[in-house]
Amino acid sequence: MSPQLLAFLVFIMELTSSFISILVGYQAFKGYKASSAKGLLFLHLGFMILGIGIFLRAITAVFFVLIIRTTETIPSSLVGLSNFAGMIFTITQLVAYSLFIATYVLQAKSLRQQNLEVEGSIAAAIFPVVRLFYIPTLELLAITMLGFVAVSSLMNWLHQRNLNSALVFLGFGFMFLSHLLFLFMIFDELLLFFGQVMQLIGFVCLLIMLVKVNKTRA
Amino acid sequence: MPREHKEYRSKTRIYVDVLDSLLKRGGKSGPTRLLLGANLSHERLTKHLTQLIDLGMVSEETGGNDRVFKLTDKGRAFILEFVKVEKFAEAFGITI
Numbered sequence: 663m664s665p666q667l668l669a670f671l672v673f674i675m676e677l678t679s680s681f682i683s684i685l686v687g688y689q690a691f692k693g694y695k696a697s698s699a700k701g702l703l704f705l706h707l708g709f710m711i712l713g714i715g716i717f718l719r720a721i722t723a724v725f726f727v728l729i730i731r732t733t734e735t736i737p738s739s740l741v742g743l744s745n746f747a748g749m750i751f752t753i754t755q756l757v758a759y760s761l762f763i764a765t766y767v768l769q770a771k772s773l774r775q776q777n778l779e780v781e782g783s784i785a786a787a788i789f790p791v792v793r794l795f796y797i798p799t800l801e802l803l804a805i806t807m808l809g810f811v812a813v814s815s816l817m818n819w820l821h822q823r824n825l826n827s828a829l830v831f832l833g834f835g836f837m838f839l840s841h842l843l844f845l846f847m848i849f850d851e852l853l854l855f856f857g858q859v860m861q862l863i864g865f866v867c868l869l870i871m872l873v874k875v876n877k878t879r880a
Numbered sequence: 881m882p883r884e885h886k887e888y889r890s891k892t893r894i895y896v897d898v899l900d901s902l903l904k905r906g907g908k909s910g911p912t913r914l915l916l917g918a919n920l921s922h923e924r925l926t927k928h929l930t931q932l933i934d935l936g937m938v939s940e941e942t943g944g945n946d947r948v949f950k951l952t953d954k955g956r957a958f959i960l961e962f963v964k965v966e967k968f969a970e971a972f973g974i975t976i
Contacts, residue, residue, distance in 0.1 A: 697890070818973030875971070
Protein backbone atom coordinates (compact mmCIF):
# COMPACT_ATOMS: atom_id res chain seq x y z
CA MET A 663 0.00 0.00 0.00
CA SER A 664 1.42 3.38 -1.01
CA PRO A 665 2.00 6.02 1.72
CA GLN A 666 -0.42 8.39 -0.07
CA LEU A 667 -3.19 5.80 -0.07
CA LEU A 668 -2.46 4.95 3.57
CA ALA A 669 -2.64 8.63 4.55
CA PHE A 670 -5.88 9.06 2.61
CA LEU A 671 -7.48 6.03 4.28
CA VAL A 672 -6.38 7.29 7.72
CA PHE A 673 -7.93 10.68 6.90
CA ILE A 674 -11.25 9.10 5.82
CA MET A 675 -11.32 6.87 8.91
CA GLU A 676 -10.65 9.83 11.21
CA LEU A 677 -13.41 11.89 9.59
CA THR A 678 -15.87 9.00 9.91
CA SER A 679 -14.89 8.42 13.56
CA SER A 680 -15.31 12.11 14.40
CA PHE A 681 -18.72 12.22 12.70
CA ILE A 682 -19.95 9.18 14.68
CA SER A 683 -18.55 10.64 17.90
CA ILE A 684 -20.47 13.88 17.34
CA LEU A 685 -23.65 11.88 16.55
CA VAL A 686 -23.33 9.96 19.84
CA GLY A 687 -22.67 13.25 21.64
CA TYR A 688 -25.81 14.75 20.10
CA GLN A 689 -27.92 11.77 21.18
CA ALA A 690 -26.52 12.13 24.72
CA PHE A 691 -27.50 15.82 24.66
CA LYS A 692 -31.05 14.93 23.60
CA GLY A 693 -31.13 12.46 26.47
CA TYR A 694 -29.85 15.08 28.91
CA LYS A 695 -32.52 17.54 27.77
CA ALA A 696 -35.26 14.96 28.32
CA SER A 697 -34.02 13.55 31.63
CA SER A 698 -31.56 16.08 33.17
CA ALA A 699 -29.28 13.15 34.04
CA LYS A 700 -25.78 14.47 34.73
CA GLY A 701 -24.17 11.31 33.36
CA LEU A 702 -25.65 12.06 29.95
CA LEU A 703 -24.30 15.60 30.09
CA PHE A 704 -20.80 14.24 30.73
CA LEU A 705 -21.23 11.78 27.86
CA HIS A 706 -22.42 14.58 25.58
CA LEU A 707 -19.45 16.80 26.39
CA GLY A 708 -17.01 13.88 26.18
CA PHE A 709 -18.11 12.66 22.75
CA MET A 710 -18.43 16.19 21.38
CA ILE A 711 -14.91 17.13 22.53
CA LEU A 712 -13.54 13.81 21.23
CA GLY A 713 -15.29 14.18 17.87
CA ILE A 714 -14.21 17.77 17.36
CA GLY A 715 -10.67 16.86 18.46
CA ILE A 716 -10.41 13.99 15.95
CA PHE A 717 -11.88 16.18 13.20
CA LEU A 718 -9.42 18.99 13.87
CA ARG A 719 -6.50 16.55 13.97
CA ALA A 720 -7.50 15.10 10.59
CA ILE A 721 -7.88 18.57 9.04
CA THR A 722 -4.63 19.80 10.62
CA ALA A 723 -2.76 16.74 9.31
CA VAL A 724 -3.98 17.46 5.76
CA PHE A 725 -2.98 21.11 6.15
CA PHE A 726 0.55 20.15 7.22
CA VAL A 727 0.87 17.63 4.38
CA LEU A 728 -0.15 20.29 1.86
CA ILE A 729 2.43 22.75 3.27
CA ILE A 730 5.17 20.12 3.29
CA ARG A 731 4.45 19.26 -0.36
CA THR A 732 4.98 22.86 -1.41
CA THR A 733 8.32 23.30 0.36
CA GLU A 734 11.55 21.41 -0.23
CA THR A 735 12.70 21.54 3.40
CA ILE A 736 10.45 21.24 6.42
CA PRO A 737 10.75 24.44 8.50
CA SER A 738 11.50 23.85 12.18
CA SER A 739 8.60 26.14 13.12
CA LEU A 740 6.25 23.73 11.31
CA VAL A 741 7.60 20.78 13.28
CA GLY A 742 7.04 22.70 16.51
CA LEU A 743 3.55 23.66 15.40
CA SER A 744 2.64 20.06 14.50
CA ASN A 745 3.92 18.88 17.90
CA PHE A 746 1.82 21.58 19.56
CA ALA A 747 -1.25 20.53 17.57
CA GLY A 748 -0.62 16.91 18.54
CA MET A 749 -0.41 17.89 22.20
CA ILE A 750 -3.64 19.88 22.00
CA PHE A 751 -5.37 16.89 20.42
CA THR A 752 -4.09 14.52 23.12
CA ILE A 753 -5.28 16.92 25.81
CA THR A 754 -8.77 17.07 24.23
CA GLN A 755 -8.77 13.27 24.31
CA LEU A 756 -7.78 13.27 27.98
CA VAL A 757 -10.57 15.73 28.79
CA ALA A 758 -13.05 13.54 26.88
CA TYR A 759 -11.91 10.36 28.66
CA SER A 760 -12.05 12.18 32.02
CA LEU A 761 -15.69 12.98 31.27
CA PHE A 762 -16.38 9.31 30.41
CA ILE A 763 -14.77 8.31 33.71
CA ALA A 764 -16.92 10.92 35.50
CA THR A 765 -20.01 9.32 33.91
CA TYR A 766 -19.18 5.88 35.34
CA VAL A 767 -17.99 7.20 38.71
CA LEU A 768 -21.16 9.29 39.07
CA GLN A 769 -23.30 6.26 38.29
CA ALA A 770 -21.33 4.07 40.72
CA LYS A 771 -21.89 6.65 43.48
CA SER A 772 -25.62 6.87 42.79
CA LEU A 773 -26.11 3.10 42.70
CA ARG A 774 -24.17 2.28 45.88
CA GLN A 775 -24.43 -1.40 45.11
CA GLN A 776 -22.25 -4.13 46.51
CA ASN A 777 -21.43 -5.51 43.10
CA LEU A 778 -19.53 -2.31 42.39
CA GLU A 779 -16.91 -3.46 44.87
CA VAL A 780 -16.39 -6.48 42.63
CA GLU A 781 -16.10 -4.15 39.64
CA GLY A 782 -13.44 -2.16 41.46
CA SER A 783 -11.40 -5.23 42.27
CA ILE A 784 -11.47 -6.47 38.66
CA ALA A 785 -10.47 -3.04 37.43
CA ALA A 786 -7.60 -2.97 39.94
CA ALA A 787 -6.40 -6.36 38.68
CA ILE A 788 -6.28 -5.17 35.09
CA PHE A 789 -4.48 -1.90 35.67
CA PRO A 790 -1.07 -3.35 36.68
CA VAL A 791 -0.93 -4.90 33.18
CA VAL A 792 -1.32 -1.45 31.69
CA ARG A 793 1.32 -0.07 34.02
CA LEU A 794 3.87 -2.58 32.65
CA PHE A 795 4.11 -0.36 29.61
CA TYR A 796 4.64 2.72 31.69
CA ILE A 797 6.13 5.58 29.71
CA PRO A 798 5.55 9.08 31.04
CA THR A 799 3.60 10.36 28.08
CA LEU A 800 0.10 11.71 27.72
CA GLU A 801 -0.70 8.85 25.38
CA LEU A 802 -0.12 6.35 28.17
CA LEU A 803 -2.33 8.37 30.47
CA ALA A 804 -5.04 8.23 27.78
CA ILE A 805 -4.64 4.44 27.62
CA THR A 806 -5.01 4.12 31.38
CA MET A 807 -8.09 6.34 31.43
CA LEU A 808 -9.70 4.57 28.51
CA GLY A 809 -8.81 1.25 30.15
CA PHE A 810 -10.86 2.30 33.17
CA VAL A 811 -13.76 3.31 30.91
CA ALA A 812 -13.57 0.04 28.97
CA VAL A 813 -13.54 -2.04 32.16
CA SER A 814 -16.48 -0.04 33.56
CA SER A 815 -18.44 -0.60 30.35
CA LEU A 816 -17.54 -4.32 30.53
CA MET A 817 -18.95 -4.45 34.08
CA ASN A 818 -22.07 -2.67 32.87
CA TRP A 819 -22.51 -5.22 30.09
CA LEU A 820 -22.06 -8.11 32.55
CA HIS A 821 -24.71 -6.45 34.73
CA GLN A 822 -27.20 -5.58 31.95
CA ARG A 823 -26.61 -8.50 29.59
CA ASN A 824 -28.05 -6.78 26.54
CA LEU A 825 -26.75 -6.04 23.05
CA ASN A 826 -26.64 -2.26 23.48
CA SER A 827 -24.35 -2.38 26.50
CA ALA A 828 -22.23 -5.02 24.70
CA LEU A 829 -21.83 -2.62 21.76
CA VAL A 830 -20.76 0.19 24.10
CA PHE A 831 -18.21 -2.14 25.70
CA LEU A 832 -16.93 -3.15 22.25
CA GLY A 833 -16.81 0.54 21.28
CA PHE A 834 -14.65 1.56 24.21
CA GLY A 835 -12.70 -1.73 24.01
CA PHE A 836 -11.68 -1.13 20.40
CA MET A 837 -10.79 2.49 21.21
CA PHE A 838 -8.58 1.17 24.01
CA LEU A 839 -6.90 -1.25 21.58
CA SER A 840 -6.39 1.55 19.06
CA HIS A 841 -4.48 3.58 21.67
CA LEU A 842 -2.27 0.60 22.44
CA LEU A 843 -1.44 0.37 18.73
CA PHE A 844 -0.80 4.14 18.55
CA LEU A 845 1.62 3.77 21.45
CA PHE A 846 3.65 1.12 19.61
CA MET A 847 3.69 2.86 16.24
CA ILE A 848 7.23 4.03 17.03
CA PHE A 849 8.23 0.45 16.10
CA ASP A 850 6.14 0.22 12.95
CA GLU A 851 4.24 3.09 11.36
CA LEU A 852 1.72 0.63 9.93
CA LEU A 853 0.37 0.32 13.47
CA LEU A 854 -1.04 3.84 13.02
CA PHE A 855 -3.20 2.47 10.23
CA PHE A 856 -4.33 -0.55 12.23
CA GLY A 857 -4.94 1.72 15.23
CA GLN A 858 -7.21 3.87 13.07
CA VAL A 859 -9.03 0.74 11.89
CA MET A 860 -9.57 -0.32 15.53
CA GLN A 861 -10.78 3.18 16.44
CA LEU A 862 -13.21 3.18 13.52
CA ILE A 863 -14.54 -0.29 14.45
CA GLY A 864 -15.09 1.07 17.99
CA PHE A 865 -17.07 4.04 16.72
CA VAL A 866 -19.04 1.83 14.30
CA CYS A 867 -20.07 -0.32 17.30
CA LEU A 868 -21.37 2.87 18.97
CA LEU A 869 -23.15 3.83 15.74
CA ILE A 870 -24.89 0.43 15.57
CA MET A 871 -26.00 0.94 19.19
CA LEU A 872 -27.31 4.39 18.27
CA VAL A 873 -29.28 3.04 15.29
CA LYS A 874 -30.72 0.22 17.43
CA VAL A 875 -31.79 2.67 20.15
CA ASN A 876 -33.47 4.97 17.63
CA LYS A 877 -35.42 2.05 16.13
CA THR A 878 -36.97 1.34 19.55
CA ARG A 879 -40.75 1.57 19.77
CA ALA A 880 -42.66 2.27 22.98
CA MET B 881 -41.81 0.77 33.11
CA PRO B 882 -42.72 1.53 36.76
CA ARG B 883 -39.96 0.15 38.97
CA GLU B 884 -40.59 -2.59 41.49
CA HIS B 885 -38.01 -1.59 44.09
CA LYS B 886 -38.25 1.61 46.12
CA GLU B 887 -35.90 4.35 45.02
CA TYR B 888 -35.85 8.06 44.30
CA ARG B 889 -37.84 8.89 41.18
CA SER B 890 -37.04 12.00 39.23
CA LYS B 891 -39.87 14.27 38.08
CA THR B 892 -39.33 13.09 34.50
CA ARG B 893 -39.53 9.46 35.62
CA ILE B 894 -42.84 10.14 37.42
CA TYR B 895 -44.21 11.83 34.30
CA VAL B 896 -43.21 8.79 32.23
CA ASP B 897 -44.73 6.39 34.77
CA VAL B 898 -48.05 8.30 34.63
CA LEU B 899 -48.01 8.48 30.82
CA ASP B 900 -47.00 4.82 30.54
CA SER B 901 -49.82 3.87 32.87
CA LEU B 902 -52.23 5.68 30.56
CA LEU B 903 -50.72 4.01 27.48
CA LYS B 904 -51.12 0.55 29.01
CA ARG B 905 -54.81 1.29 29.54
CA GLY B 906 -55.42 2.11 25.90
CA GLY B 907 -54.60 5.80 26.20
CA LYS B 908 -57.27 6.78 28.72
CA SER B 909 -57.98 6.05 32.33
CA GLY B 910 -59.63 7.28 35.50
CA PRO B 911 -57.58 8.60 38.42
CA THR B 912 -57.89 5.47 40.61
CA ARG B 913 -56.21 3.17 38.10
CA LEU B 914 -53.56 5.80 37.47
CA LEU B 915 -52.80 5.95 41.20
CA LEU B 916 -52.05 2.25 41.21
CA GLY B 917 -50.26 2.23 37.87
CA ALA B 918 -47.95 5.13 38.65
CA ASN B 919 -47.62 4.22 42.35
CA LEU B 920 -48.47 7.72 43.59
CA SER B 921 -50.61 9.24 46.32
CA HIS B 922 -53.79 11.04 45.27
CA GLU B 923 -52.27 14.42 46.09
CA ARG B 924 -49.09 13.81 44.10
CA LEU B 925 -50.97 12.31 41.16
CA THR B 926 -53.24 15.38 40.99
CA LYS B 927 -50.20 17.67 41.07
CA HIS B 928 -48.39 15.77 38.31
CA LEU B 929 -51.51 15.37 36.17
CA THR B 930 -52.07 19.13 36.34
CA GLN B 931 -48.50 19.67 35.15
CA LEU B 932 -48.91 17.09 32.37
CA ILE B 933 -52.15 18.78 31.23
CA ASP B 934 -50.33 22.15 31.21
CA LEU B 935 -47.59 20.57 29.09
CA GLY B 936 -50.20 19.25 26.64
CA MET B 937 -49.27 15.59 27.22
CA VAL B 938 -52.55 14.66 28.88
CA SER B 939 -56.09 15.97 28.39
CA GLU B 940 -58.97 15.75 30.84
CA GLU B 941 -62.53 14.79 29.99
CA THR B 942 -65.29 15.25 32.53
CA GLY B 943 -68.57 13.41 32.10
CA GLY B 944 -71.00 13.46 35.01
CA ASN B 945 -69.11 12.48 38.15
CA ASP B 946 -66.34 10.72 36.23
CA ARG B 947 -63.00 12.24 35.36
CA VAL B 948 -61.10 10.58 32.53
CA PHE B 949 -57.55 11.44 31.55
CA LYS B 950 -56.43 10.89 27.96
CA LEU B 951 -52.96 10.56 26.53
CA THR B 952 -52.35 13.12 23.78
CA ASP B 953 -50.12 12.69 20.72
CA LYS B 954 -47.54 14.87 22.45
CA GLY B 955 -47.63 12.51 25.42
CA ARG B 956 -47.16 9.47 23.19
CA ALA B 957 -44.23 11.15 21.43
CA PHE B 958 -42.67 11.97 24.81
CA ILE B 959 -42.89 8.34 25.96
CA LEU B 960 -41.30 7.11 22.73
CA GLU B 961 -38.48 9.65 23.05
CA PHE B 962 -37.96 8.76 26.69
CA VAL B 963 -37.77 5.02 25.93
CA LYS B 964 -35.01 5.78 23.41
CA VAL B 965 -33.18 7.96 25.90
CA GLU B 966 -33.52 5.29 28.58
CA LYS B 967 -32.11 2.58 26.30
CA PHE B 968 -29.24 4.84 25.27
CA ALA B 969 -28.45 5.71 28.90
CA GLU B 970 -28.69 2.06 30.00
CA ALA B 971 -26.17 1.07 27.34
CA PHE B 972 -23.66 3.33 29.11
CA GLY B 973 -24.78 2.18 32.58
CA ILE B 974 -26.61 5.41 33.38
CA THR B 975 -29.87 5.14 35.33
CA ILE B 976 -32.41 7.89 34.70
